[in-house]
Amino acid sequence: MKRFFPLMLAGLFLAMISTGFAQDKEKEKKSDSGYVFTMVKQLPATSVKNQYRSGTCWSYSAISFLESELLRTHKDTFDLSEMFCVRNCYSDKASLYIRFNGKHNFGGGGEAHDVTYVLRKYGMMPDEAYKGMTINEPNPVHGEMDAVLNADVDAVLKNSNKKLTPVWHQGFDGLLDAYLGKVPEKFTYKGKEYTAKSFADMMGLNPDDYVEITSYNHHPFYSRFVLEIPDNWQMEETYNVPLDDLISVIDNSIDNGYTLVWGADVSEKGFSWKNGVAVVPDKNATEIAGMESAKWSKMSDADKDKLLYKFEKPVPEKKITQEMRQTEYDNYQTTDDHGMHFTGIAKDQNGTKYYYVKNSWGTDGSPYKGYFYASEAYVRLKTMDIMVHKNAIPKDIRKKLGIN
Numbered sequence: 001m002k003r004f005f006p007l008m009l010a011g012l013f014l015a016m017i018s019t020g021f022a023q024d025k026e027k028e029k030k031s032d033s034g035y036v037f038t039m040v041k042q043l044p045a046t047s048v049k050n051q052y053r054s055g056t057c058w059s060y061s062a063i064s065f066l067e068s069e070l071l072r073t074h075k076d077t078f079d080l081s082e083m084f085c086v087r088n089c090y091s092d093k094a095s096l097y098i099r100f101n102g103k104h105n106f107g108g109g110g111e112a113h114d115v116t117y118v119l120r121k122y123g124m125m126p127d128e129a130y131k132g133m134t135i136n137e138p139n140p141v142h143g144e145m146d147a148v149l150n151a152d153v154d155a156v157l158k159n160s161n162k163k164l165t166p167v168w169h170q171g172f173d174g175l176l177d178a179y180l181g182k183v184p185e186k187f188t189y190k191g192k193e194y195t196a197k198s199f200a201d202m203m204g205l206n207p208d209d210y211v212e213i214t215s216y217n218h219h220p221f222y223s224r225f226v227l228e229i230p231d232n233w234q235m236e237e238t239y240n241v242p243l244d245d246l247i248s249v250i251d252n253s254i255d256n257g258y259t260l261v262w263g264a265d266v267s268e269k270g271f272s273w274k275n276g277v278a279v280v281p282d283k284n285a286t287e288i289a290g291m292e293s294a295k296w297s298k299m300s301d302a303d304k305d306k307l308l309y310k311f312e313k314p315v316p317e318k319k320i321t322q323e324m325r326q327t328e329y330d331n332y333q334t335t336d337d338h339g340m341h342f343t344g345i346a347k348d349q350n351g352t353k354y355y356y357v358k359n360s361w362g363t364d365g366s367p368y369k370g371y372f373y374a375s376e377a378y379v380r381l382k383t384m385d386i387m388v389h390k391n392a393i394p395k396d397i398r399k400k401l402g403i404n
Contacts, residue, residue: 034313035277035348037373042344042356043259044071046079048370050362052139055108055146058231059085060360061261061339062115062387066124068259068343069205069389078203081125083132083140084196085118087180093233094153094172098164102157108146109231112261112339112387116207117234123196124203129187132180139362145179211393211403212238214385215246217326222400227385229336238385239401243322247376249393250355250386254345258392262357262374263384265337269309270378276367277354278374280381281308285316314348320380328381336384346373355379 046067051060059082070078089110097106118124135141152175156168186195194202212227219225224237241249253260271278283304286293296304308315318324328334344356354373363370390403 035275035311035373037346037348037354039356040345040347040353041254043254043257044068045259045341045343045358046071046077048358048363049082049360050139051082051360052137052141052362054086054140054142056082056086056110056140056142057339057360058110058112058114058263059083059089061263061341061358062112064341064358064360065112065259065261065387066115066119066203066205068341070203072257072259073204075204079127081127081130081132083180084122084125084130084183085115087130087132087176087183088118088122089114090149090176091169091173094149095169096233097153098156098168102154105230105233106150106153107231108142109336111212111229111232111234111236112263112385113210113212113236114234116210116387119200119205120207123198123200125183125187125196125199126189129189130181130183134179134181142179145175148179149175209389209391210387211390212236212385212387213241213246213249213393214238215241215243215322215325215383216329217322218330221245229384231336239403241397241401243320243325243380245397246383246386247380249388249397250342250379251345252394253388253392254342254355256392258389260342260389260392261387262340262342262355262379263336263338263386264340264374264379265334265382265384267335267337268378268382269305272309272311273359273361273372274365274367275311276372277311278357278372278378278382279311279315280318280320280375280377282316282318283308288315314350314352317352317375317377318381320377325381334382334384342386343371348373352376 046064049060049064051057063080063082063085067078067080070076093106097104133140149172152172156164186193189199214227219240221240221242224239226232226235227238250260266278268278270280283301286296288296288307341358342355343358346354346356348354353376357372357374359370359372361370366372390398393401393403
């Protein structure tokens with residue numbers, strides 16, 4: 001996943017505001033769109049960050065998730081380094097790209113499991129120890145870096161004469177040092193010295209506790225398969241369950257105090273950052289927003305869309321089936337687009353269920369200070385996969401999956 005918000009977010013740093021956990025038990029949240037949300041369950045989360053002009057949503061969403069895991073386990077409030085994960089993954093991705101003779105995905109994108117991979121292999125660092133910012137920008141700007149790194153590995157392949165030099169990877173890591181900074185061997189955090197490994201040990205999170213789950217019927221349910229998306233460069237396996245079970249896992253997780261990472265497609269007309277909602281309007285509904293059925297049925301699809309996507313108030317949504325979901329995936333209508341963080345469940349004024357989603361686009365242009373609400377219909381249709389603590393999975397589903 002490599003989604004980044006458009007250039008209109010330039011200069012966001014001064015506007016970033018910590019949202020954190022709503023200690024005041026706020027009951028209703030309303031935007032100019034006419035949606036009124038009542039929070040049903042809200043879980044602790046750290047402040048909203050800004051991935052800005054970088055394709056690193058996978059790192060921001062999974063790091064946010066781990067920070068909530070640390071809050072859940074009463075460790076502390078941490079601000080972990082997204083760029084520590086980006087740097088280590090880029091280095092390992094380069095090695096794999098060369099081994100595949102350039103016939104493998106290479107770039108700034110990734111998956112949620114890349115963060116737990118880094119936690120397991122390299123450890124972790126707080127943001128204050130490794131910010132990954134060397135070019136005098138307040139937020140990540142990775143366009144040039146991505147292009148230079150890609151050109152470097154391609155040049156290694158082109159000019160190797162079938163034999164690599166022993167220093168090509170050293171040169172690649174030198175580019176990472178230039179753009180992101182050298183990784184310190186040791187650092188001090190709250191008066192104590194750590195390495196990345198000892199810091200991870202202090203955190204006390206076990207990367208093997210986290211699993212990814214999806215729902216597609218081109219593979220058997222209650223089995224594992226390699227989800228066929230380009231940014232799954234590690235070719236990690238994902239558990240596969242029926243759609244209703246996927247929703248049960250999400251709901252059970254939040255109900256029991258576990259947040260989760262959400263990988264989804266947000267390049268849809270029903271996704272509106274400006275209005276803070278993601279929905280799947282049903283233009284075939286018999287009546288929309290109080291309009292008489294006869295009048296609605298005579299309208300063209302284009303005119304219906306003008307009303308449906310004004311986001312003036314909640315509208316009837318499509319009933320999502322397993323087959324609809326599969327068709328959109330098979331036809332590239334649902335793509336591996338963006339990684340986000342589920343931190344709660346809410347309902348609108350009509351009682352429709354939504355998930356409270358922490359994003360990584362800062363807070364500018366957002367009526368909910370960097371969060372938005374995704375309807376269950378949207379989640380059913382546009383979810384690529386989720387990452388969750390295995391203990392948050394309902395026992396019957398967990399047994400079918402063979403997860404200990």
